[in-house]
Amino acid sequence: MTDLLECRKEIDVIDKEILRLFEKRMKVCEDVAEYKIHTGKKVLDQKREQDKIEVLKESAHGEFNELGAQELFQQIMAISRKRQYQLLTKNGVENDTKDYEMVDALPMTGVNVVFQGVEGAYSYAAMRAYFSDAVNSYHVKTFRDAMEEVASGKADYAVLPIENSTEGIVTDIYDLLTEYQLYIVGEQGVKVEHVLLGIPETSLDEIKTVYSHPQALAQCKKYLESHPDWKIVKTENTAGAAKKVHEEMNRSQAAIASRAAGELYGLSVMAENICYNDQNVTRFIIVSAHPVYEKSAAKVSVCFELPHESGTLYNMLSHFIYNGLSMTKIESRPITGKKWEYRFFVDFEGNLEEPAVKNALRGLEAEANRMRVLGNYGQQEEQ
Structure with a gap:
């Protein structure tokens, strides 16, 4: 033996x-x-x-x-x-981060800030929470419109939702980040507390149609299922739904939006706590045309494309592991025109000045088919 x-x-x-x-x-x-x-x-x-x-x-x-x-x-x-x-x-x-400029703080006064939706939307709340009152803000209809405003130089920053703790990522934003040469310079979390809004003194028995953004409808799915007779209609944003109910003054209509939107448009809260997740938070990113990052920035976002070969994703992620960098998020999106091939998005803790971050980015840049640093930014407190 x-x-x-x-x-x-x-x-x-x-x-x-x-x-x-x-x-x-x-x-x-x-x-x-x-x-x-x-x-x-x-x-x-x-x-x-x-x-x-x-x-x-x-x-x-x-x-x-x-x-x-x-x-x-x-x-x-x-x-x-x-x-x-x-x-x-x-x-x-030097490596791919050589074009980034470190600043003590982002310019935050007298700047033009664009958001998707209308006043009273959660994007508006995120903008108000991140920026001071000394900014010129305005809204546009779509996410693409907001990106165009920044790309053309009309706006200094755009405020865009990228992720919700209940429903996951906003895929359109990930796709637009790869289409436009823009940069994430900040982020803001907003607690989402949906309420059902209607014409004052309206009862629930009178409601026949409910309007809201698809994500808000999904976040309140259980509540809506308890009212199977209601017709559900999707809108471009939650505040827009509230505005529609206000403008049409139809007692059979209601909107799912924020309490602030209800106050703005003179609607009454008919039901509250209608989201099944009481920790419902949406993360918004602040996008700029300039590759800058604050000295205190503590998160890096990158995207990369890989050869369609066994083990390539493992090899890419090993650059974070080997350099002791903590990944906080990884997502994938299909690459247009390439069947079953994907683009990966990774968030990890670090600053572009740190040697470990430089090492990891150098490895990604050398070994991926295509790699881009989307931004280095800090995290503001939730509103």
């Missing part, structure tokens, strides 16, 4: 030898990095790595060991690249 203790002793000896050879390899890797620093040669040489792995696989014995050798050396090579990225950063070699 095999002696387990002896087997473990032998493994310990082998592991020490593997560690010695690994460190020897990493020392040579540092010499390679020095060469690339002086010549400008890229860290990743995809063909060289693929050719080398094929040779090593052929030298292994048996199908299991062939696959094991492939995975082992893929990881060793990935670690070697990460060390080279560190040395490039340490030696001041």
